[in-house]
Amino acid sequence: MGFDPQLFAVKPCSEFLCTVCSEVLDKPMCVCQEGHTFCKACISRWLEKQQTCPTCRCAISQASLRPSRIVETLIGALDVCCHHSAKPNDDDGAHSSVCDSTSGQACAEEPAAKRQRMDNGCSWMGALRDLDGHLQSCGFVPDPCPLGCGASVQRRKLEEHSMCCPKRRVECEHCHEGMPYESLEEHVAQLCPMYLVPCTQKCGQTMPRKQLSAHLSADCPLQPVDCLFMAQGCTVRPRRQSLQQHLSDSAVEHSRLSTERLQALTTEMMGRIDALSKRNAELEGSINGLKLQLMESSRRCAPAHCPWDDDYDVLPAIQDLLAATSPHQHQHTHQRAPRPEPQEPDHHMQPRPMSPDDTEDHHEEQQQTRPDRAATPPPLPPPQDIYAANVFEAGFHDR
Ligand SMILES: [Zn+2]
Ligand SMILES: [Zn+2]
Ligand SMILES: [Zn+2]
Ligand SMILES: [Zn+2]
Ligand SMILES: [Zn+2]
Ligand SMILES: [Zn+2]
Ligand SMILES: [Zn+2]
Known part of the structure; x- marks a missing residue:
């Protein structure tokens, strides 16, 4: 593949075009006696399929290829635009309507309109042989965002992008913790410990989020709390401000629950005492048996x-x-x-040896x-x- 003819400031003559790819010759190679010349890559691919000149059909081979230094030098001296220059459709023909670039007259385009048009692409123009050097530093070359947001950003706009990239580091204004910008909204809405939130029981108080659970468990008058007789079986959970009222309203019910609970506990404890007494008797029997065995062994020894x-x-x-x-x-x-x-x-x-008998x-x-x-x-x-x-x-x- 050769160079795009659109890159050239002046349309190259047909002798500089490769008839295989129809583009301007890149590393031109002369292949036959007639001097027919093609891009090095184009003719190499051609030779893999057929051994004839693409133009005159005479027999050729890889050995007959010769670099055409003169043509390469002439093409290298042609003026080209940067790969990232404004394309003709970028300015909707605004430039061509005011300027006939082939007439050789000075451009009549307004400076402001020209700046606007130039902003759409690189304005560099120079010899083709210098194009690679320019591309090393061209600000219009797109690079992946270094912060990792996945966007492809022109080099000249990287700084501008770093101010609005969703991955840029920001600091929460409430707790001063650093984080990517894309996490800030969720952090403030759900996590930030210092963000002021209203009481979830709607008691009217506002506090830093980290104090909410302490407020609910110790202070909030509207938070439902356990009745003091919950262990006795009361399942009512009055709001904190109504607890005393519940205790006085339910005194009879609490008394009944306490009595029932006490009876149940008494029954349970009596059962446990019975079981322990049985176990104790078993252990005493075992101890007496062991004492007898011990005395028997002592007597034999x-x-x-x-x-x-x-x-x-x-x-x-x-x-x-x-x-x-x-x-x-x-x-x-x-x-x-x-x-x-x-x-x-x-x-x-005279100890006698022990025998099985x-x-x-x-x-x-x-x-x-x-x-x-x-x-x-x-x-x-x-x-x-x-x-x-x-x-x-x-x-x-x-x-
Ligand atoms: Zn070619
Ligand atoms: Zn030929
Ligand atoms: Zn450029
Ligand atoms: Zn980014
Ligand atoms: Zn925060
Ligand atoms: Zn509250
Ligand atoms: Zn109760």
């Missing part, structure tokens, strides 16, 4: 206890515990406790003795007896 163990005085501790929890039982145990037999002297000198025997004995042990408190040796047994055994080993 005593004869086999080894005086060289670190915790050999555990029995007095258990007896003290039982004495503290059940003094009568403790006394009973003392009366019935038999004196333990001194152990065989060679029990600790031993475990079974022990288990059997436990099974047989359990019923009568559970019925009566198990005998426990008094502390002084244990001490005597320990001294006896210690003396034996010292020998």
Whole structure:
């Protein structure tokens, strides 16, 4: 594709036109002996389909293309308008009606009308070779709005647009918070904590929005409030200014509700007390069973206890515990406790390895003795007896 002939101040001669795209040659390439010349891009696309000159149909190839430097230089020197100049229909022919640009006479257009027309497009005119340089700085080139509103704005109007862009930063005049302009209206209407709003209960007061909920919950005379007997079942919500009137008007009803509530609570509490009493009895039974098991275990441990163990005085501790929890039982145990037999002297000198049979025997004995042990408190040796047994055994080993 070449250059739009409309850009040129004077209509280019036909030799400068490409017959493929009908525009002014861009990077002209001579392709044949006849000197036929086309845009570089146009003839490259043409050669992809056919290998003949578009004008004279002689055979050509990619290798036969030659840049036409002279034509390129001549075209580069032609005067052109900026891509963003005013189009002929932009001024409704106002300019052409007062000025015949082909006559060579001075333009008779009024200066004010000319400024108006120029405002519609870039007035730059210069050699084609300088056009790219101009476009780098042309104020009529549209750029996307840097604030992100999505608008395409001419560079020269960016500052003007930044004053009216919906994304421009503004400050709320009530709370001084910064925000995009497009959010300001909603902020003031629904969110701004400092914007003055009337009471929603229409009591006539006006206050900053952030104080409205405190006003409603503590001050507003028209705000419905809970009756003081709501917990007793009163569902009336009088306005704050009518609460005292409601309390005096409904004294009988409030008294009836309170009595009913009290009866219901009493019934509920009695049910809970019954349930707790049952639970308490169950727990006492469990504790007694555990005490019996503990005494049984203590009795079994005593004869086999080894005086060289670190915790050999555990029995007095258990007896003290039982004495503290059940003094009568403790006394009973003392009366019935038999004196333990001194152990065989060679029990600790030649320990016999434990066999599975031993475990079974022990288990059997436990099974047989359990019923009568559970019925009566198990005998426990008094502390002084244990001490005597320990001294006896210690003396034996010292020998
Ligand atoms: Zn072309
Ligand atoms: Zn040709
Ligand atoms: Zn321009
Ligand atoms: Zn914008
Ligand atoms: Zn605000
Ligand atoms: Zn109010
Ligand atoms: Zn009430």
